[in-house]
Amino acid sequence: MIRVADLPATHPGRRLLTKRTPFFVAPREPRCSYSVYVPTSWTPETEMPVLVAVHGTGRSVGELREGFISFAERHELIVVTPLFPVGITDPDDVDSYKKIEAGGIRFDLVLLDILEQVRIRWNARIGKVLLCGHSGGGQFAHRFLYLHPDRVAAVAVGAPGNVTPLDxxxxxxxxxxxxxRRFGTTVDREAVARVPVILVIGSEDDGRADLAAMGHPGRSRPEELDLLEKSLAQHGTTVRQVVVQGVGHDAAGTRGPVVEFFTGQLDAGAV
Structure with missing residues (x-):
């Protein structure tokens, strides 16, 4: 694997591997992939922090990456957007990654391997990363936190349709x-509690009809988010919930509080 630092400054590979990159195959699982945004201020000597943004069910990875470019440029950090495609465990599967494991694939370990590749190629600082996800990505994000609290500095969870309480x-x-038994690890509540969390949702994002159509009648996204907030707070996590007025189930519409939250974490030296 080529390190960008090993390429001469005039090599066309520098242009390919900075700013918006192509999609790379994930090293552990070639059915998955990832793309990166590398700020214009990057140099071989710069050890930049990393923000991981996880897509929802629609897999709008390009749009997700674009939404964090100004943030990446302003704070000189690398944005990593993994792609966990539809149809891995069966042709119609859209949900496997959200629950971390399915069909013998550990999506959390896929992400950790991606981060190691990002560390090598771009000299990135990956010991602790900022992690966010909206909808299905929010499901992945808080479950990843439970299993790897030592690898995240702060987590933003947006409008998940299903959550896992610390039960x-x-x-x-x-x-x-x-x-x-399932993951070979016990959830360390004290370690989880050391990671600050923000929960975000739009005021118009009830989701009850969508969830009922998927076999979860009577549930809503606000209720799921309230359940997660209560569970995290009960076990000592510094967590707050933000409702964005006038916004539905929209990652871009709820991105403002996430950016503000992560900005505060960066200013405090969390990563």
Whole structure:
């Protein structure tokens, strides 16, 4: 794998591997991939922090990456946007990545391998990253936090249709009782509590009809978010919820509070 630092400054590969990059195959699982935005201020000597933004069910990865470019330029950080495609476990599967594991694939480990490749290629600082996701990405983000609290500096969870509370009486993904068997690790609540979390949702994002159509009648996205907030707070996490007025189920519409939250984390030296 070519390190960008090894290419001469005039080499066309520098243009290919900075700013908006192509999609790269994920090293652990070639059915997955990722794209990166590398700020114009990047130099081989610069060890930039990383923001990971995880897509929702629609997999609008390009739009997601574009939405964080001004933030990346302003704060000199690298944006990593993984792509977990539809149809990995069966032709109609859209949900597998949200629950971290399916069909023998550990999507959390796929992401960790992606980050290691980003570290090598761009000399990135990946010990702790900023992590965000909207809708299905929000499901992935808070579950990744449970399993790898040592790898995230702060987490933003947007409008998930389903959440996992820190509940020892129920198995994954309704709870965390079986994580030692399923993932080989026990959720460390104290470590999770050290990671600040913001929960965001639009005031018009009820989602009850959508969730009922998918087999979850009677549930809504605000109720799921309230459940997650209560569970995290009960176990010591510094968590706050922001409702963006006039916005529906829209990642771009709820991005403002996420950017503000991450800006505060960067200013405080969290990564």
């Amino acid at each position: 020892d009486s129920r198995d994954w993904p309704e709870g965390i009782a079986d994580t030692p």
